[in-house]
């Protein structure tokens with residue numbers, strides 16, 4: 478087994494064992510391409526979302542947040558082009574009947590293709606590379622012709638006819654449509670002036686054909702998207718600014734910058750002015766983490782045409798009226814989480830032992846502090862509880878009195894807890910505790926009354 482797959486297996490196993498990610502519906506045999514976040518995964522995901530929201534909304538005067546609904550008028554998906562054109566090229570192995578995305582199969586042999594190509598173009602590439610393209614499951618090379626498969630997920634919400642194909646309602650395929658259709662509401666209610674942004678975090682659903690890479694590609698997932706509305710003349714300069722800001726942001730998340738790179742789209746959709754992806758070096762290769770796109774005025778123009786509403790911007794000072802251009806940044810919570818976990822995973826030799834430590838940036842760590850009384854005797858449990866109570870209102874704190882202190886340290890290392898506090902019998906004499914640092918394993922003695930100040934400095 479090579480190192481890359483080894484890391485992926487270790488992450489999947491740690492995720493399950495330590496409560497980060499569970500396969501969906503496991504007691505019923507599972508449910509493909511959907512995952513549940515366990516207690517620590519929910520904390521990590523919340524911290525990732527909070528970091529994004531702080532960066533994109535709270536720290537930016539000109540960006541406001543939104544929480545639009547998952548279900549929207551189906552007319553929105555017609556206007557956006559999703560009903561007719563949101564599809565992936567699908568083929569089936571004639572031997573084992575595994576379905577695959579043709580662009581992904583071609584990518585394996587370094588032939589570029591994407592979902593924007595026509596069915597004929599894709600089929601020509603598939604034919605030209607007959608024999609070289611292999612089924613990922615059985616290794617055979619006999620495929621059905623590629624067919625476009627629409628990714629929108631349908632539902633029967635509000636449909637009481639019993640026929641789910643009549644007047645389908647869709648679960649949203651991306652969160653940004655909720656932003657475009659609320660552009661006017663935000664403009665009218667918030668008195669924002671161009672350039673301004675609207676950001677939102679929320680679930681999206683896609684009938685992904687192949688979803689074999691853990692939480693990287695799932696059929697239900699969460700997006701963090703920001704749409705920045707600008708004057709058409711300024712679109713490209715803001716696009717460049719957002720490219721820089723977004724890459725800088727990953728530095729703040731503590732990601733090793735050698736594992737990140739830009740990828741320019743080879744094949745722009747007709748309305749796009751520029752499109753780059755930030756790629757991360759996942760255990761299975763360089764893959765898209767986030768898209769940063771200059772989308773022109775396509776989105777507002779489409780919704781204007783289909784709704785009959787004016788979605789322009791009036792610059793009172795310059796006496797100018799125009800349809801804003803949009804610069805978008807869009808990233809998935811699951812893909813961020815997998816990146817954060819892969820980047821944090823570390824194995825270190827300690828004596829004869831190997832310690833696994835998740836070196837999460839402190840603000841992302843699911844638990845910040847663990848309080849560990851050395852014995853289960855009341856004389857230690859009581860002061861330890863008092864310490865727990867004094868910290869837990871400010872930082873997510875764990876209390877663990879089971880097993881040896883060495884095992885407890887290893888457990889906390891494995892879930893990335895930056896600090897452990899040991900309460901021992903000396904505490905009863907000197908009113909101090911031992912604080913151990915996750916990364917250096919250095920221990921220092923701190924007075925109980927100084928703990929809050931100490932952690933304020935360390936954790937903020």
Ligand code: ATP
Nearest residue numbers: 685693694695698765766767768807808809811812
């Ligand atoms: P891909 O080419 O990998 O299918 P995409 O280009 O279709 O991705 P976008 O439509 O640009 O993705 O979506 C924006 C972001 O949403 C992606 O960069 C990714 O982080 C996230 N995302 C998209 N699809 C999924 C999915 N099925 N599972 C998890 N995250 C996703």
